[in-house]
Amino acid sequence: MGVEIRVEGLRKSFGRQVIWEDVSFTVPAGQISALLGPSGTGKSVFLKNLIGLLRPDRGHVWVDGQDVPELRERRLYEMRRRFGVLFQDGALFGSMSVFDNVAFPLREHTRLSESKVRAKTLEKMEMVGLSGAEDKFPGEISGGMRKRAGLARALVLDPEIILADEPDSGLDPVRTSYLSQLFVDINHETGATILIVTHDIGTARVLPDNMGLLFRRGLVAFGPREMILTSRDPAVNQFFNARREGPIGMAEEKDLADQSLETYHDPAPAPIPPQIMPSDGRPRRNQTPPGTWLRAHGLQPPPGSFIDAEGRNWQQDWPRLTA
Numbered sequence: 001m002g003v004e005i006r007v008e009g010l011r012k013s014f015g016r017q018v019i020w021e022d023v024s025f026t027v028p029a030g031q032i033s034a035l036l037g038p039s040g041t042g043k044s045v046f047l048k049n050l051i052g053l054l055r056p057d058r059g060h061v062w063v064d065g066q067d068v069p070e071l072r073e074r075r076l077y078e079m080r081r082r083f084g085v086l087f088q089d090g091a092l093f094g095s096m097s098v099f100d101n102v103a104f105p106l107r108e109h110t111r112l113s114e115s116k117v118r119a120k121t122l123e124k125m126e127m128v129g130l131s132g133a134e135d136k137f138p139g140e141i142s143g144g145m146r147k148r149a150g151l152a153r154a155l156v157l158d159p160e161i162i163l164a165d166e167p168d169s170g171l172d173p174v175r176t177s178y179l180s181q182l183f184v185d186i187n188h189e190t191g192a193t194i195l196i197v198t199h200d201i202g203t204a205r206v207l208p209d210n211m212g213l214l215f216r217r218g219l220v221a222f223g224p225r226e227m228i229l230t231s232r233d234p235a236v237n238q239f240f241n242a243r244r245e246g247p248i249g250m251a252e253e254k255d256l257a258d259q260s261l262e263t264y265h266d267p268a269p270a271p272i273p274p275q276i277m278p279s280d281g282r283p284r285r286n287q288t289p290p291g292t293w294l295r296a297h298g299l300q301p302p303p304g305s306f307i308d309a310e311g312r313n314w315q316q317d318w319p320r321l322t323a
């Protein structure tokens, strides 16, 4: 079962370059959350701060009563065992077979017998659809397979928290869609807390329970998917609807200036697509019926919301579709 991550007043700089400051939010336990933002806003740096690979200038990262930036060697090592991390490029060892890469954390962090290591490694490889690729080397498989190998390795210690840095970058839309389904199924099966950094608004619109946007050296917003997709905040609205008009520009200099807000018209939010369901069709333990957040705030979903490609209305027919 997953645990929550509570971030309080986090600030990070490199020399005189402030990456972000005063970032505070909670990644809810057992849910899927996504962190988005224009390139260079420090999303990867943020994930590294969560697992103590980088230290913030100040602030806290609370996990189960422990403040990660304060942990010393041994405690930090133990804490990292609770995380499964998928790095941007898969971060596989080129000189090891895919099997040995996936098995690596088990051999490094546990005293399991070789037969148990084998069973567990094969189980996770099957989970990500890599059965049969055990003897291949990272240089011999596709980018998508490398990502899945990285994910299998991230899962092999049965982590309570899974962090994934752009798992969908460089993948075609079909593979991206399979990967999103995989995250949903993993969350359904294990209840792990999942935080995904992505650029892909297609993924962000259908996958997470919560999402947030890093922009202008801070976290502009973080909250339930329905809240973000109907947000009137200019940057949030622009980003999640992929519009050119708004405060986010081509270059970071424009992002830091405020001028384009003067000409900004507040466009109507686009329809909200239904969220991806687990493969078995049953809602995840933390999944709320479509429209829950909007109803709780007395809001109407934008016209056409929650209707899938087959024309099924997930808001109206939720009990029947999930029965």
Ligand SMILES: Nc1ncnc2c1ncn2[C@@H]1O[C@H](COP(=O)(O)OP(=O)(O)OP(=O)(O)O)[C@@H](O)[C@H]1O
Pocket (backbone or CB within 6 Å): 014, 019, 037, 038, 039, 040, 041, 042, 043, 044, 045, 046, 199
């Ligand atoms: N170890 C480091 N030393 C100095 N600067 C760094 C270091 N790591 C990252 N940076 C800088 O921090 C900024 C944010 O980098 P980061 O990779 O986190 O951005 P990102 O939002 O993940 O970008 P992208 O979406 O393009 O992957 C960049 O300007 C980068 O050059």
